[in-house]
Amino acid sequence: MGVYLKYGIPTFALLTAAAGMHFPAVSAAEDLKLKEGISFSQDLDNGFPIVAEKPDDFVLGTDRPTFIFFGAAGDLNTNRQAKRIVDLYRKNRSTKLKFLVVDVDHAVSSECLKLLKDYYRGYIPFQILLNKSGDKAWSQTGEVDNRLMQIQLDRVLD
Numbered sequence: 410m411g412v413y414l415k416y417g418i419p420t421f422a423l424l425t426a427a428a429g430m431h432f433p434a435v436s437a438a439e440d441l442k443l444k445e446g447i448s449f450s451q452d453l454d455n456g457f458p459i460v461a462e463k464p465d466d467f468v469l470g471t472d473r474p475t476f477i478f479f480g481a482a483g484d485l486n487t488n489r490q491a492k493r494i495v496d497l498y499r500k501n502r503s504t505k506l507k508f509l510v511v512d513v514d515h516a517v518s519s520e521c522l523k524l525l526k527d528y529y530r531g532y533i534p535f536q537i538l539l540n541k542s543g544d545k546a547w548s549q550t551g552e553v554d555n556r557l558m559q560i561q562l563d564r565v566l567d
Contacts, residue, residue, distance in 0.1 A: 441498040441508060447488045454483030457512040458491035468520060469543055473505040474565040477528060479535040481514050490534040490552045497558055504566055540565045 440462045447458040458480065469475050478494050480487030498508055509524070513533060516525050528537050530550065537548035538561050547561040 441495050441502075441510070443492060443495050447491070448485070449489055449492065450485070452483055452485045457482045457510075457515070458488045459495065459510045461508075461510060469507075469509075469524075469539065471543065472541065473507055474541055474546070474562075475507045475509060475539045475543075476562070477509045477511060477524065477537050477539070479511045479513050479525075479529050479533060479537075481512060481533050484533055486552055487534045490536075493553070493555050493558070494536070497555055497562070500559070501562060501566075504562075506562060506566060538562065538565060 444460050446455045532550045535550045538546045540546045546565045
């Protein structure tokens, strides 16, 4: 994963942000899908494992809960967890839940850097659930079973 500065923000992210380069680092996940060609058995870098529409929406939902997934391209655990996140999205896409997907190695906007600074804890995969008020309702590092994530979602959606 690159060199990290204070708050676990990758050096690459800060340099690309300063240079004005743009990568689809965070997506308000509409039509969330797995990227074709990712591996679930090897650390192969075929790009970030999740693709979505509206990659420029970096704003946290203030009127609804937000689920944020942090991962990196070429990481086996991120790829396997990405499959679970896509399944979770499909099950919950009709709810008022907002999904954000963050590639920790390619964060370039100020909003994305703020998400990294405020919520990311330096390990991948990492997922955090914020309630409507933007307060942390749950978070966990590593691969997490869909049933556990759904229980946490149900708690904030009720």
